[in-house]
Amino acid sequence: MSKELAYSIGSTFPPLTPGIVRLYSMRFCPYSHRVRLVLAEKNIPHEIVNINPKKRPEWYSDIHPAGLIPCLQFDDGRIVYESVITTEYLDAVYAEKKLISSDPYERARQQMLVDSFQRIVALLFKALKFKDPEAFNEICKVLDHYEKVLSDTFFGGKDVGFTDLMIWPWFERIRSLKSLLNNELDKERFPKLTTWIKNMTLLDSVKKTSVRQDHLIVFTKQSTTSAEPDYDIGLEKPKEEEPAPAEEPQSNPE
Amino acid sequence: MSKELAYSIGSTFPPLTPGIVRLYSMRFCPYSHRVRLVLAEKNIPHEIVNINPKKRPEWYSDIHPAGLIPCLQFDDGRIVYESVITTEYLDAVYAEKKLISSDPYERARQQMLVDSFQRIVALLFKALKFKDPEAFNEICKVLDHYEKVLSDTFFGGKDVGFTDLMIWPWFERIRSLKSLLNNELDKERFPKLTTWIKNMTLLDSVKKTSVRQDHLIVFTKQSTTSAEPDYDIGLEKPKEEEPAPAEEPQSNPE
Structure with missing residues (x-):
């Protein structure tokens, strides 16, 4: 199991x-x-x-x-x-x-980029839950700022850093828009972000922690339509429908 | 002016x-x-x-x-x-x-206290805007945790620190509940917080930056009922109803 x-x-x-x-x-x-x-x-x-x-x-x-x-x-x-x-x-x-940089201003600059990303978090939810194409346009408007400030391999320089890792999970989720909303990032509008995405996918940490797109898409569909999505999609489940990994199974499961 | x-x-x-x-x-x-x-x-x-x-x-x-x-x-x-x-x-x-403490765990502990306080921010808004007495009860439940962890003069020790200053502004606003909701913190339920509030009001920084309660109460009433509250309550205003401190007054103010 x-x-x-x-x-x-x-x-x-x-x-x-x-x-x-x-x-x-x-x-x-x-x-x-x-x-x-x-x-x-x-x-x-x-x-x-x-x-x-x-x-x-x-x-x-x-x-x-x-x-x-x-x-x-x-x-x-x-x-x-x-x-x-x-x-x-x-x-x-x-x-x-x-x-995280030890320089206070560079640290603050990275923290501000991560904090501002909360706008995309809210918009992505809107795009996925309400199938709102306008939300996707709003996401792109916010991403224009990230395209503008990205001036090296990663947001903090030559090596992967705080901002990259803090915003990456949503780029894996933005990918699912292609399947769910028939929409994707425009490579011509976002040339630097497109290269950054490619650089990120080459990292071992990203490969190791990546969420399978097919599972993510099923989960996203479920979580935007059901109050009880399946958190164990794609996993081998216990045979009986008892609460997941209870180490001392109840004798009388409900 | x-x-x-x-x-x-x-x-x-x-x-x-x-x-x-x-x-x-x-x-x-x-x-x-x-x-x-x-x-x-x-x-x-x-x-x-x-x-x-x-x-x-x-x-x-x-x-x-x-x-x-x-x-x-x-x-x-x-x-x-x-x-x-x-x-x-x-x-x-x-x-x-x-x-802010230079010890990473103490720093994280203080940051978590500040982050959790966002629940009170949302509840206070609910209490004031919707005159919701249940929201006040919820505020008290969250404050129970702060009462429990407060073990010295201030949240970080003998001297005022990060947590104290980050959460204080809402205690000035909670005070206005007495006037607006006829509700206030129970001194018996919150003996340590009551003393902490007194300690905070003795600080020069708190005295210098304090918002006048009468102005705050008028502003809170306005901002929960009107889309355009008066941000200049209690200040001497320019005689004409032109946009505030415009240094080059328009010849044709609307």
């Missing part, structure tokens, strides 16, 4: 592994994807525990006060959540391959 | 003063209030230019891409916006009186 199956109501807390950082995640969540990218890029030994956000395990409320993902848990009890805070924390503690 | 009057459509760009940081602000905006607190707490020489967010000056779009406030402008062309990013930037550059 796949270890990626989402933990759900009725499951048992999986004990921590000493020396290993644990990421509470959801396979299709772009914010979790940010942290998975950072863990992969910095080669931080970690394990992933997927959570069903609609049927959160009871034990998860002891870990994150509002029950959100992503969230990191360390074997000494430290908890860090919110994707940007988590990234800054990991970058400070695992300092070998720095993602 | 007061220098605090909000710049509006038709106004002329006020030239920068060499060596002085400029904050684009709005008198009643809690996010701008955060930055005003930081500038005051760190004794950074600065000037404030208020902006009418509903009738933004044409020249402001050259400064902030999305036209939002608060935003800092330096005389060498640097622009920094978004209140938390701005605070972190100022704390890194004006490093004499540090507000």
Whole structure:
């Protein structure tokens, strides 16, 4: 049975592994994807525990006060959540391959680019949920700014950095617009972004953490039409329809 | 005529003063209030230019891409916006009186407290706009967590720090609930927060940047019922109803 199956109501807390950082995640969540990218890029030994956000395990409320993902848990009890805070924390503690510039203005410039990207997050949701073609036009208008400021291989220079990893998850999702909205980024309008996308797909961290497009498309369709999408699309599931990886199966599942 | 009057459509760009940081602000905006607190707490020489967010000056779009406030402008062309990013930037550059811990976990802990406070921001808006008493109960539930984690004079220890200044503007606004919703924080439920509020009001930076409660209450009433609240409440206004501090008055104001 796949270890990626989402933990759900009725499951048992999986004990921590000493020396290993644990990421509470959801396979299709772009914010979790940010942290998975950072863990992969910095080669931080970690394990992933997927959570069903609609049927959160009871034990998860002891870990994150509002029950959100992503969230990191360390074997000494430290908890860090919110994707940007988590990234800054990991970058400070695992300092070998720095993602964030130590220059305060360059750091602020990168943070502002990541913060402004929230407009695209909202517009992409609108485009996908309401099949709104105007939202796609708005996304392109915001992306004009990113096309303009991109002046090197990556947003921070020759090496992949903070901005690249923080905005990448949505570019994997923008790709799904081709299938869902019959729309895609115009290579002539976005020549630099088109090259940047190609550079990103060549990175090991991007390859390792990539969400399969066919699964993502099915999930996006489900999550924009159903209150209970399948968080385990494409995984081998337990035979009985009991709550996912409960280690002590209930004798009387509902 | 007061220098605090909000710049509006038709106004002329006020030239920068060499060596002085400029904050684009709005008198009643809690996010701008955060930055005003930081500038005051760190004794950074600065000037404030208020902006009418509903009738933004044409020249402001050259400064902030999305036209939002608060935003800092330096005389060498640097622009920094978004209140938390701005605070972190100022704390890194004006490093004499540090507000943010250099310990990565303590820094993350403070950032998480600030981030979680966004729930109160949304709830306070609901309470004030929709006169929703349930929203006030929800605010108290979130504040229970802050009551629990407050273990010293301030959220970061003996001295005022990042979390205190980032959340304070909403406590000034929660006070207005007493007048607007006939509701206030229960001193028995929140003994530590009650003392913290008292400690905060004793700070010079809080005194200097405080918004007058009577003005705030009128503004809150207006902004929750009208699309065009008066951003210049309590200020001496120009005699003619022309756009606020336009340095070259139009010959034919509408």
